[in-house]
Amino acid sequence: MxxxxxxxxxxxxxxxxxxxxxxxxxxxxxxxxxxxxxxxxxxxxxxxxxxxxxxxxxxxxxxxxxxxxxxxxxxxxxxxxxxxxKREWFDLTIPGVKPERGHYHPLTTVLKEVKTIFNHLGYQIADGPEIETDYYNFEALNIPKDHPSRDTQMTFYVDDKEKHILRTQTSAMQGRVMKDMKPPFRVLAPGRNFRYEQVDASHGFEFWQVEGFVVDENIHLTDLFGTIDYVLKELFGSDVKLRFATTNFPFVEPGVDTYMRCTICGGKGCSFCKNSGWSEIMPAGMIHPNVLKTAGIDTKRWNGFAFAIGLSRIVNLRYQIKDLRTLTTPDMRILSQF
Amino acid sequence: MLIPLSWLKDFVEIKLSLKDLMWKMTEAGLTCESYKKVGDEIVLDVEVTANRPDWMSIIGVAREVAAIQGIKLKTRKENALPKKSANFPIDLIPDFNLFDRWTGIAIKNVEIKPSPKWLADRIRLMGHTPINNVIDITNYVMYELGIPMHAFDYDEIAGQIMTVQLSKGGEDFTSVDNLSYKLPKDAIIIRDAERLIDLAGIKGGLNSGIKETTKNVFLHVTIDNSVLVRRTSIALGLRSEASAIYERVPDKGGTINSIKRAASLILDLTGGQVASDLIDLRKEKFEPWEITLTEEKLEKVLGIKIETKLVVNILSKLNLNPRKTSKGIACTIPTYRGDLKIEEDLIEEVARIYGYNKFPMTLPTGRITKNKIPYYFDDSIHLALKEILIGAGYTEAMTLSLISKDIIEKFGLNPSDHVKIENPVSLDYEYMRTTLIPSLLAALKLNTEEKLKIFEIDKVYPSENYKLTVVTKGVDFREFKGLVDLIFEKLNINNYKIEFETNKSYMHQSVAGIIKMGETLIGEFGALSPRVLNNFEIKNKVYCLEFDIKALEKHTRVKIFESVPLVPPQIEDLTLVFPAKTKIGEVVGLIKSVSRLINKVELKDIYQDSYTFNIWYQGKTNLTDPEVKEIREKILKLIEQKFGGIIKE
Incomplete structure (x- = not known):
């Protein structure tokens, strides 16, 4: 033993x-x-x-x-x-096996950011019809029939008795919201628009825009400049360079156009900015009193501003996409990049 | 609008560098982003907004450039026209609904010949070919002063009578450049005693035009009805510089000045003599009007206080003759500024010349309403669904809403059930889609990989309801069905019903059905019809689903947390054999419903007609074998009764 x-x-x-x-x-x-x-x-x-x-x-x-x-x-x-x-050699460069995951469309990604920015500023989101009436798309916006500014917004007509059109601008939501709501309000209306344009690299007949407007007792042009500045810096970073210019849309007075130093060439000039070094990005203005009056809002007390952001354009600028058609093509070689 | 710099310099000195000038013009609203060089000449290309007819002229741009630089226009000595040396009769029959103003003069003994070099050069700089001295002068003065004008061969005006009227529609008209048109209804036309001689605001007629043999001229400047000119030019597809000016409504007070300028050039360059009085038929006097700007309003709109002196200075640079009155700053608006109608218009004038880029930046300090706005849109379900799908390996697409008749028909749908576009850009985009599936089918063609998992959330028409649509290839049915299960699980929608019938002809007769919650239709899911696949020349097996987002949103519920059991479950597999056509989904539901002590049931395996279920028995305390046995026997009994399924030996 x-x-x-x-x-x-x-x-x-x-x-x-x-x-x-x-x-x-x-x-x-x-x-x-x-x-x-x-x-x-x-x-x-x-x-x-x-x-x-x-x-x-x-x-x-x-x-x-x-x-x-x-x-x-x-x-x-x-x-x-x-x-x-102990130290042993181990190959850390060997490719992994990726978990399967899909991809957000860049329009979704950018729109989500835009909405968040405006939520911080107290805006509510509105979604309205794409099959619109001439009244809301044009007349309520101080663009009577036969107004030459309709030239830049060539319109699709629906083959129906009510003579509907496809909206050419998300601004059509101004009249709709104003008619049914007493100020003050801050509204952001994103969505698809349609314009009669032959399709090529820089023109699509369907494109996405975000309309924003504010009506309150004391809204100033400086508030509009400040809002544009805040929003574009949130979207493109605090070092963006902006400059404002006068423009004319019948539904604003004074009218404002916003130019952003081209994010692609940094201002040197490239095909995106047509060699100007600046990119037109956010048309805006103080809401024309006729628009408020048409919606039954007392212009002695209330005023406001409105702006539009070309969502498709922002996506293109951010990702340096040259052909507008890219965004609506369901090709995985495109979509899987985002 | 093209602006040759040397021509501009006839009216205004230019102190800024070219680059600064272009930006300052742009900042002030006269967008100038490019120029071209023609020989030694620089020609600016300006974009003129719809409200500024005056900028459709060299003088108008010069006034703006002077205001921007804070300097005065150069003065040009205007000689009075010589007295008439003959009395050619001309009878103008006006209609003030068609022409607000009609100003004309006859000139005799002109010698029609090519323009001198300076004139011909400027016409070329404006992108046109010089024709002859008289025609070139009418164009020249239009470019310079901004009101279209026309010269007729006086001797071709039958009866020396001109009547302005509306076309009835269908009239034949041959323009001065020898093109033929059939006129639409309600075009503004001028007739002489016999013929149609002018398509007003758009083009002159060949029959009364200036020819080499023309001896006597009738020159006129008109202010045409802008709406009618616009409609006619759109109807004929004929957009001329004149029509672009008329649409914007040119200076109603400026016709006399224009005709004097053109007439004196004609006298100088053709040797002609004045042969009539200056005729001026007008609806009203067309004199300057007053607008008062209050400084309170100015400050309220702009958000800054601009010193009165500076405001007055800016307004006076714009020739608005500002005067302090008890009500504010009264301005007299020159007739060429038809765009200035209300106080806000003056506010813009002050702001733009002050310089938009000098303003401070603020954010609105107002109230934020707690009321929901009309059309309020909560997209959280959209984002939740996108999150679920992307996490599950599905990729988001955005496709066009407009599709072709061909696609609709290949998809087995009826074009007449679709919103149709009256003026499509092409037949590929003529109808508005009622389902997103065909648009995503295009993805199958574009992507050659074996496996494709793609989705879109977008509107269908005319309802403008949002749909979630998924299309897959290279995915088997249970994997695809797993996505359906996942969506309902994540939205916490239980008790939905699957029905084996769908009224959508593009779905498969057997491998497709609908999902309902009570009476609400959530949507279709399953395989696509072989015929549709064949029409699109797709050889893969395609599973797809289309759910209504509103219906999903209505039934989604917040998940209620269940506390984690303190004791382990008892887990067992049961393998049963079922007769053909058994709805295994319902078997799983039945097993779950047998006892509250069953907290999970999964289909683990399928082999021929036998199905293995993985069952978790879970009590608050450890379950005993007899307790589990009792539940198991109840399960087996119910399955046999309801489905004829028996335990596999």
């Missing part, structure tokens, strides 16, 4: 010393020290040992158990130490 104990102890020591990792060590611990391990089976046999030898054998067995236990613990520490300190 004594010899058997020694043999098992020696065998255990050899195996433990040779263990190469923690799990092998754990297994050896179970083999020797576990409930059904070799040491325990010896303990069970202890009762068969003659009484006079039993005490000595017991001491030997206990010593063996302690030795094995200590060795396991020491070996464990050693293995952890060497695992921690």
């Amino acid at each position: 004594q010899e058997e104990i020694i043999n098992i102890k020696n065998e255990a020591m050899a195996q433990i010393m040779g263990a190469s990792d923690v799990s092998e060590l754990e297994q050896l611990k179970i083999n020797y020290l576990g409930r059904n391990g070799k040491i325990n089976s010896l303990i069970k046999k202890l009762k068969d040992v003659p009484v006079d030898e039993r005490k000595q054998v017991g001491i030997t067995l206990n010593l063996a158990k302690q030795t094995i236990n200590k060795l396991v613990n020491d070996k464990h520490q050693e293995l952890i130490k060497s695992l921690t300190e």
Whole structure:
């Protein structure tokens, strides 16, 4: 029995010393020290040992158990130490296996940002009809029939009795909201517009715009400039350069056009900005009193401003997309880039 | 509008560099982003907004450039016209609904010949070919002063009578450049005693035009009805410089000045003599009008206080003759500034000359309403769905709303159920879509990869309801159905019904159905009809779905948290054999409904007619074997009763 104990102890020591990792060590611990391990089976046999030898054998067995236990613990520490300190070559450049995930359309991404910016400024989002009446698209905006400014907004006509059109501008939402709501309000109306244009790289007959307008008791031109400045800096970064120019839309007075230093060439001139170094980006103005009056708003008390953001244009500027048709083509080679 | 710099310099000195001049013009609203060089000459290209007929002229641009620079126009000595040396009769029969003003003069003994070099050069700079001295002069004065004019061969005006009237429609008209037109109704025309001789505001007639043999001329300047000119020019597809000016309503007070300028050039260059009085028929006097600007309003709109002195200075640079009165600053508006009608218009004048880029920037300090605006749009369900789909590997597309008749028919739909565009850009984009599926089918053609998972959220017409539409290829039915399950799980919509029938002919007869919540139709899902696929020459198996976003939004609920059990579940697999046509989805529902102690059931495996279900039994305390056995037996009994399914031996 004594010899058997020694043999098992020696065998255990050899195996433990040779263990190469923690799990092998754990297994050896179970083999020797576990409930059904070799040491325990010896303990069970202890009762068969003659009484006079039993005490000595017991001491030997206990010593063996302690030795094995200590060795396991020491070996464990050693293995952890060497695992921690060991340096082996491992290829970190090997390509991973990507989890499958789809892609947001860039119009969604940019629109989400635009909405967040305006939510911070207290605007509510409105969504209105694309199949519109001439009244809201033009007349309520101080653009009577036969007005030459209609030339820049060539219109699709719906073949129906009511003589609907497809809206050419999200500004059509001004009259709709103003008619049904008393000021003050701050409105952001994103959406699709249609203009009769032959399709080419820089013209699409469907495009996305975001209309914004504010009506309150004391709205100033400086508020409009400040809003445009805030929004474009949020969208394009605080180092954008802006400049404002006068323009004319029948539904604003004074009228404002916003030019942004071309984000693509940095102002040197490129095909995006037609070599001017500046990109026309956000037409705006103080709402014309005729528009407010038409909607039944008292212009002695209330005034406001309005602006439009070319969403398709912002997407194109941000991602340097040259062909407008890119955005509406369901080609994964395009969509998976975003 | 082209502006040759040397011509501009006839009227105003230019102190700014070219680059600064162009930007200052742009800032003031006279957009000038490009120029071209023609020999030594620089020709600016300006974009004139619809409200500024005066900028359709060199003098108008010169006035603006003078105001921008804060200097005065150069003065030009105008000689009075010589007395008439003959009395050629001419009888003008006006209609003040058609011409607001009609100013004319006869000139005799002209010698028609090519224009002198200076005149011909300027006509060329404006992008035209010189014709002869008289015609070139009429164009020259139009460019210079901004009101179109026309010269007739006096001897071709039958009866020396000119009547302005509306066309009846269908008249034949041959223009001075020898092109023939059939006139639309309500074009403004001039007739002499016998013939139609002029399409007013657009083009003169060949029959009465200036020819090499012309001896005597009748020259006139008219202010034509802008709406009628515009309608006629659109109807004929004939947009001339004259029509572009008339649409904007030119200076009604400027006809005399224009005709004097043109007449004296004609006298100088053709050797002619005045042969009639200066005739001037006008609806009213067309004199300057008054607008008063109040400084309170100016400050309210602009948000800054501009010193009175500066305001007056700006208005006076614009020739608006500002005077302080008890009511404010009274201005006299010259007749060429027809765009200035109300106080806000004057506010813009002050702001733009003051310089938009000198303004400070503020944000509105107003109230924010707690009321919801009309057309209020909460897009959170749109974004939630996009998030779910993108997380599941689906890519978002945005496609055009306009589609072709061909696509509609290939899709098995009826074009007459679609909104039709009266004037499509091409037949490819003639109808508004009633489903997004065909647009996404295009993606199958564009993408050659084996697998495609694409979606779009957009409107269908005429309802303008938003739809969620998914199209896949290279995906098996259970993977596709997994997306449907995921959408409903994430929106926390339970108890929806699947029906095996759809009334959409483009969906597959067997492998497609509809989903309903109560009586609300959520939408269709399943395979596309083989015929549709064949029409589009698609060989892949295509699964798609189209759900109504409003219907989903109506039934989505916030998920209520269930506390995590403190004891482990008992999990077991049950394999059962079912007869053909068993709705396994309903079997799963039945198993779940047997006991509240069942908290999860999944279809784990299918082999021939046997289905393995993975079932989780979960109590508040550890369930005993007899408790689980009782539930299991209830499951098996109910499955056998309802579906004829039995445990696999």
